Amino acid sequence: MTDSFDPSPAAGDRFSFGLWTVGNPGADPFGPAVRPRISPTEIVAGLSKAGAWGVNLHDNDLIPFGASAAKRDQIVADFKQALSDHNMIVPMATTNLFSHPVFRDGAFTSSDAKVRAFAVRKAMRAIELGVELNAKTVVFWGGREGVETDAARDCRDAIQWFRECLDFLCAWTKDQGWDLKFALEAKPNEPRGDIYLATTGHMLAFIETLEHSEMCGVNPETAHENMPGLSMVHAVAQAMEANKLFHIDLNAQKIGRYDQDLRFGSEDLKGAFFLVRLLEGTCNRPAYTGPRHFDAHAYRTEDVAGVWDFATGCMRTYKILAARAKAFDKDSEVQQILADNHADPDGVGSMLTSYSASNRDQLEALQLDADAMAAKGHRYERLDQLAQEYLMGVRG
Numbered sequence: 001m002t003d004s005f006d007p008s009p010a011a012g013d014r015f016s017f018g019l020w021t022v023g024n025p026g027a028d029p030f031g032p033a034v035r036p037r038i039s040p041t042e043i044v045a046g047l048s049k050a051g052a053w054g055v056n057l058h059d060n061d062l063i064p065f066g067a068s069a070a071k072r073d074q075i076v077a078d079f080k081q082a083l084s085d086h087n088m089i090v091p092m093a094t095t096n097l098f099s100h101p102v103f104r105d106g107a108f109t110s111s112d113a114k115v116r117a118f119a120v121r122k123a124m125r126a127i128e129l130g131v132e133l134n135a136k137t138v139v140f141w142g143g144r145e146g147v148e149t150d151a152a153r154d155c156r157d158a159i160q161w162f163r164e165c166l167d168f169l170c171a172w173t174k175d176q177g178w179d180l181k182f183a184l185e186a187k188p189n190e191p192r193g194d195i196y197l198a199t200t201g202h203m204l205a206f207i208e209t210l211e212h213s214e215m216c217g218v219n220p221e222t223a224h225e226n227m228p229g230l231s232m233v234h235a236v237a238q239a240m241e242a243n244k245l246f247h248i249d250l251n252a253q254k255i256g257r258y259d260q261d262l263r264f265g266s267e268d269l270k271g272a273f274f275l276v277r278l279l280e281g282t283c284n285r286p287a288y289t290g291p292r293h294f295d296a297h298a299y300r301t302e303d304v305a306g307v308w309d310f311a312t313g314c315m316r317t318y319k320i321l322a323a324r325a326k327a328f329d330k331d332s333e334v335q336q337i338l339a340d341n342h343a344d345p346d347g348v349g350s351m352l353t354s355y356s357a358s359n360r361d362q363l364e365a366l367q368l369d370a371d372a373m374a375a376k377g378h379r380y381e382r383l384d385q386l387a388q389e390y391l392m393g394v395r396g
Contacts, residue, residue, distance in 0.1 A: 149193075
């Protein structure tokens with residue numbers, strides 16, 4: 001990496017954080033908060049100073065549950081003024097359908113139709129708030145959409161109720177004339193024993209059953225895919241290939257642990273490297289053009305100053321990995337290995353792009369020597385070592 005490289009964030013990087021991320025006071029199931037809460041307006045100011053571009057929020061991150069209309073309007077007015085003062089935007093809004101005890105057995109998948117109605121109405125108010133703040137994407141994370149025992153309900157009923165609620169909200173949003181995208185976020189477990197639609201792949205399949213599937217995509221999260229040992233890179237690639245990557249949550253996670261929401265890149269640095277390479281389009285494919293949102297929080301060991309160290313660290317790590325990935329892709333040896341593996345001098349690949357009688361006959365006529373093909377090495381050991389060396393900063 002050249003001495004002139006500057007990993008400081010800029011508006012064009014489209015980095016964003018949630019109010020709940022830098023605003024996390026460090027409480028956990030075993031102990032209370034360890035640092036003072038930072039107000040939403042202070043968060044806006046601090047993120048702007050750190051170089052972030054946007055700030056996201058749940059409805060109740062900004063407006064306390066049950067606040068009066070007058071109180072709500074004053075809070076929103078103050079927040080909008082802070083956004084204006086610090087040249088910040090709200091790219092995404094979401095709704096908290098997991099904290100209040102009413103959702104202890106689910107929101108959109110609750111067996112109680114009145115709870116499902118309450119959840120839909122709460123989501124409507126959150127969408128209205130997002131529109132007021134000029135958000136373009138609404139994320140839905142179903143933290144309570146699950147069970148501890150499958151004796152509670154038939155999963156098919158839960159999926160049907162989930163679909164009905166989303167179809168209702170999509171139709172209502174369209175009826176208001178709003179051009180919004182819904183991004184569905186998967187997680188395998190926690191806080192429920194099992195959460196319905198547990199992975200990004202589950203969500204992509206589910207979306208195709210929705211009445212307005214065109215306005216629905218996914219919001220993969222690194223920790224949620226890594227918790228059960230799945231690949232975030234593969235989940236995001238599948239979403240991008242389907243044109244359904246509407247938003248993304250970046251953080252870090254040790255496989256098999258509870259949802260840690262660690263600083264981006266602080267675990268599985270090679271996985272983060274390949275994820276950034278994918279998002280930045282350094283694999284000769286289109287880049288992801290949406291927000292790079294960091295859904296993480298500072299260690300419980302930190303004071304308020306440490307919170308801003310955390311936020312800055314997320315952004316710097318992303319930019320460093322992006323620079324490393326671009327250098328890796330420009331390496332002549334890397335390009336040669338990839339070219340050798342993708343070479344198709346006889347145009348065999350074109351026979352497989354679609355079925356026709358002609359392609360069938362050409363396929364049948366091919367002289368294919370399985371033993372000769374099996375004897376060929378691919379040099380992936382060398383390719384991966386090159387990636388490691390770029391990642392460690394000893395090349396490029």
